[in-house]
Amino acid sequence: MVARAEALAKPLVIPTLLKQSIGAALIALVLTSLIVGIKTVDTNEALSFTTRFPSVAWASIGVGLAYLGFGLVRSGMPLAGLIASLAVGVAQASVLLWGGPAKELYLPFEDPVVNWVVVLVAGVIAIRAALALRRGDGTGAAPAGTALGDRIARKFNQASRLLAPLLIAFAITMPFLPFADRRFVDVATLVSTYVMLGWGLNIVVGLAGLLDLGYVAFYAVGAYSYSMFATYLGLSFWLCLPLAGMIAASFGVLLGFPVLRLRGDYLAIVTLGFGEMVRLILINWWWFTGGPNGINNVPRPSFFGIPFERNPPEGTWSFHKLFGIEYSSNHRVVFLYYLILGLALLTCLFSYRIRRLPIGRAWEALREDETACRALGINPTNTKLTAFAIGAMFGGFAGSFFATRQGFVSPESFTFLESAVILAIVVLGGMGSQVGVALAAIVLIGVPEFFRELAGYRMLAFGIGMVLIMIWRPRGLLAVRDPTIRLHPRGGPEPEPAKP
Amino acid sequence: MEYFLQQLINGLTLGAIYGLIAIGYTMVYGIIGMINFAHGDIFMIGAFHAVIAFVILGFLGVTFVPLALVVVLLTATLLTSAYGWTVERVAYRPLRGSFKLAPLISAIGMSFVLSNFVQISQGARNKSLEPMIQGGIVVTQSPDGFDVQLSYLQMIIFVTTLVLMTGFTLLINRTALGRAQRACEQDMKMASLLGVNVDRTISLTFVIGAALAGVAGLMVTLYWGVVDFFIGFLAGIKAFTAAVLGGIGSLPGAMLGGILIGLIEAFWSGYFSVEYKDVAAFAILVLVLIFRPTGLLGRPEVEKV
Numbered sequence: 159m160v161a162r163a164e165a166l167a168k169p170l171v172i173p174t175l176l177k178q179s180i181g182a183a184l185i186a187l188v189l190t191s192l193i194v195g196i197k198t199v200d201t202n203e204a205l206s207f208t209t210r211f212p213s214v215a216w217a218s219i220g221v222g223l224a225y226l227g228f229g230l231v232r233s234g235m236p237l238a239g240l241i242a243s244l245a246v247g248v249a250q251a252s253v254l255l256w257g258g259p260a261k262e263l264y265l266p267f268e269d270p271v272v273n274w275v276v277v278l279v280a281g282v283i284a285i286r287a288a289l290a291l292r293r294g295d296g297t298g299a300a301p302a303g304t305a306l307g308d309r310i311a312r313k314f315n316q317a318s319r320l321l322a323p324l325l326i327a328f329a330i331t332m333p334f335l336p337f338a339d340r341r342f343v344d345v346a347t348l349v350s351t352y353v354m355l356g357w358g359l360n361i362v363v364g365l366a367g368l369l370d371l372g373y374v375a376f377y378a379v380g381a382y383s384y385s386m387f388a389t390y391l392g393l394s395f396w397l398c399l400p401l402a403g404m405i406a407a408s409f410g411v412l413l414g415f416p417v418l419r420l421r422g423d424y425l426a427i428v429t430l431g432f433g434e435m436v437r438l439i440l441i442n443w444w445w446f447t448g449g450p451n452g453i454n455n456v457p458r459p460s461f462f463g464i465p466f467e468r469n470p471p472e473g474t475w476s477f478h479k480l481f482g483i484e485y486s487s488n489h490r491v492v493f494l495y496y497l498i499l500g501l502a503l504l505t506c507l508f509s510y511r512i513r514r515l516p517i518g519r520a521w522e523a524l525r526e527d528e529t530a531c532r533a534l535g536i537n538p539t540n541t542k543l544t545a546f547a548i549g550a551m552f553g554g555f556a557g558s559f560f561a562t563r564q565g566f567v568s569p570e571s572f573t574f575l576e577s578a579v580i581l582a583i584v585v586l587g588g589m590g591s592q593v594g595v596a597l598a599a600i601v602l603i604g605v606p607e608f609f610r611e612l613a614g615y616r617m618l619a620f621g622i623g624m625v626l627i628m629i630w631r632p633r634g635l636l637a638v639r640d641p642t643i644r645l646h647p648r649g650g651p652e653p654e655p656a657k658p
Numbered sequence: 659m660e661y662f663l664q665q666l667i668n669g670l671t672l673g674a675i676y677g678l679i680a681i682g683y684t685m686v687y688g689i690i691g692m693i694n695f696a697h698g699d700i701f702m703i704g705a706f707h708a709v710i711a712f713v714i715l716g717f718l719g720v721t722f723v724p725l726a727l728v729v730v731l732l733t734a735t736l737l738t739s740a741y742g743w744t745v746e747r748v749a750y751r752p753l754r755g756s757f758k759l760a761p762l763i764s765a766i767g768m769s770f771v772l773s774n775f776v777q778i779s780q781g782a783r784n785k786s787l788e789p790m791i792q793g794g795i796v797v798t799q800s801p802d803g804f805d806v807q808l809s810y811l812q813m814i815i816f817v818t819t820l821v822l823m824t825g826f827t828l829l830i831n832r833t834a835l836g837r838a839q840r841a842c843e844q845d846m847k848m849a850s851l852l853g854v855n856v857d858r859t860i861s862l863t864f865v866i867g868a869a870l871a872g873v874a875g876l877m878v879t880l881y882w883g884v885v886d887f888f889i890g891f892l893a894g895i896k897a898f899t900a901a902v903l904g905g906i907g908s909l910p911g912a913m914l915g916g917i918l919i920g921l922i923e924a925f926w927s928g929y930f931s932v933e934y935k936d937v938a939a940f941a942i943l944v945l946v947l948i949f950r951p952t953g954l955l956g957r958p959e960v961e962k963v
Contacts (some may be wrong), residue, residue: 164688183951185740185744187740188737188740189737189740189744191737192706192707192710192711192733192737193703193706193707193710193775193776193780194779196710196713196714196786197779197781198709198710198713198780198781199779200785204716204788205709205713205716205786205787206713206784207713207714207717302902302932360754367759369759369762369763371766415945416948417944417948419948420951421946422758422759422762423692423693423758423759423762424693424902424947426693426762427693427895427898427943428943428947430895431895431899431940431943432940432944434895434936434940435937435940435941438933438934438936438937438940439937441933442931442933442934442937458808489744554891575893578766578770581763581766582767585763587687615774615778617770617773617774618770618771618774618775618778620767620770621767621768621769621770621771621772621774622767622771623767623768623770624763624764624766624767624770625764625767625768626747626750628749628753628756628760628761628763628764628767629749629752629753629764632753632756632757632760
């Protein structure tokens with residue numbers, strides 16, 4: 159890290175910079191030449207193709223310019239970088255917004271989203287250049303950037319004491335606010351499901367430091383156990399919920415027991431394999447799980463035994479009769495929203511409290527240094543197993559909710575992609591940070607729901623985000639990674655922070 | 659017996675392909691100790707480049723098959739190695755010395771980037787090519803008329819793999835690059851003190867791994883004739899299983915593991931059930947990691963504090 163900072167701080171002379179930028183542009187040209195330049199098209203008899211060479215040219219010019227821009231900022235010429243990036247960004251944005259004849263002449267890419275990315279990158283360069291200018295030196299941009307990020311994260315975490323109650327209050331009153339139509343509540347329910355999954359996975363990844371790529375398996379186990387108990391045995395949701403959680407937790411133990419002795423990255427791959435195995439078994443064990451079609455007619459939830467029906471059978475109650483209000487199909491939607499909100503808050507409260515218990519402290523210690531923990535007499539296997547089981551249990555709860563909300567389950571819903579999305583939420587939100595995970599879920603799940611044209615680029619953006627976060631702030635955007643307890647209270651002698 | 663022989667041939671073909679991908683995993687793991695999760699997608703990129711190159715050649719009217727094969731092989735290998743180099747440069751090099759899960763998370767991100775990049779630029783539907791190399795020889799024939807076929811394509815795959823493996827073994831054992839690579843594997847800091855350019859060696863490791871994955875991509879394109887943007891996931895996991903089975907970090911192990919995985923898959927789908935063949939591969943991964951984490955040919959890993 160230090161060596162890199164020095165290398166970056168060393169002023170590069172203009173010719174070197176130009177040479178490097180041209181090199182970057184050439185590499186981009188090579189990389190995009192076939193994949194972007196030639197688009198294969200299926201025709202009736204054989205594969206044919208169309209060409210998109212302008213996109214290739216623009217992509218490589220863009221990469222070269224972006225490299226040049228960052229290079230200028232880095233090597234002590236932020237003013238030039240600022241002017242150039244502002245010029246490019248403003249020109250591109252104005253063409254995109256107002257168009258006119260320029261739109262025909264100059265618009266690099268077919269897709270408007272990609273065109274906006276150009277503006278975005280130019281904006282990022284401009285902001286970095288402006289920051290460097292304000293600092294007055296323009297050198298050492300990267301370490302200063304990290305310090306800045308730390309400062310922002312610290313401020314944010316202080317603010318989050320205020321922000322968290324506000325968010326919760328908003329979440330509770332949300333269905334009664336005027337703008338909350340049915341679709342909005344639906345999306346909020348979806349986002350809350352992911353918030354809950356994120357918090358559940360956060361126990362495993364954020365607190366215990368175990369990278370679990372198969373978290374969706376526990377979600378699937380929860381969903382299927384609820385569906386089976388409810389359809390085959392006719393048990394109610396409130397009875398099934400703890401059962402599903404218990405079954406998911408025992409699956410967690412079952413998987414964890416043999417594999418938790420493995421090193422961190424092996425564990426990741428094995429959990430990935432486990433997740434896929436569960437899905438394949440769900441598909442192929444058709445007489446028990448319904449195969450690819452899954453289980454239909456999963457009972458919808460009731461308000462503690464009182465159904466949401468317009469015309470309940472004679473002699474039974476229904477929700478609107480009980481409360482003496484007009485029947486509305488929204489009641490169920492809002493009830494589902496509150497159900498998942500309650501479950502999610504339960505997860506959050508649980509992880510907040512358990513961090514202060516000995517087991518939670520053992521998780522955090524284990525995340526930092528396993529060998530030291532072993533020397534101190536913490537049993538790593540049991541400790542990890544607890545984290546795995548508890549994380550799995552919350553995944554199981556979320557799965558039951560998913561099944562009851564959808565009304566059907568099928569293996570399609572539990573692909574690796576789903577695990578990846580949940581992991582992206584946890585990583586981008588900051589491993590271990592509760593508010594960060596919630597915000598990440600809102601941004602990553604909620605925003606693409608409202609901007610459909612972005613949905614195609616969602617996973618691409620997640621991937622880029624994960625790489626950038628690992629480079630820039632490996633502990634997550636909003637994580638400051640204060641230990642929950644410290645030996646020396648604030649103000650006392652600060653212990654030297656351990657090198658990662 | 660004939661059925662067994664046929665499954666053996668099919669399994670070996672599959673195994674050769676898995677082995678070529680597995681070398682990329684095992685080399686990278688050997689030198690910087692990370693699981694290159696994006697390697698499966700590098701393989702997918704190779705397959706796509708092969709498809710695109712075939713389509714262009716078809717458009718240009720190149721019908722002489724050996725020439726087309728050589729051109730496509732070169733294109734796919736070169737462009738795929740460019741991807742391997744870039745991925746290392748962009749996503750892994752800045753993370754050296756970061757906390758231990760950072761490279762893996764970054765690799766997972768890179769895997770999404772690659773597969774979705776291809777999905778966006780080439781479309782989500784799978785691309786199928788007409789079979790180019792048909793025919794083969796009948797090895798034996800059973801009395802009830804079941805032919806054991808060894809197709810020309812399978813022969814090409816065997817020969818190419820054999821040539822590549824020989825060349826690759828020579829490269830690692832005899833050349834300066836191979837020596838530098840083995841030195842970095844043992845002790846990166848010491849190697850750099852002794853004048854080995856560590857960054858360059860690591861870059862070249864990725865380039866070689868990606869080139870072999872590119873060849874594997876071409877083979878899959880020819881063998882199955884269908885590619886889509888998601889093939890890298892499953893192939894990547896199986897090749898990783900092969901690398902672990904053979905002993906991660908060991909090059910002959912990767913090839914051995916690949917062939918074993920290919921055979922297991924072929925026999926499993928031949929004799930038990932096709933549906934559970936992927937489950938079998940995952941189960942092997944789990945079992946090997948639990949009972950013999952060092953694999954068949956690997957050295958035990960000593961954790962230093």
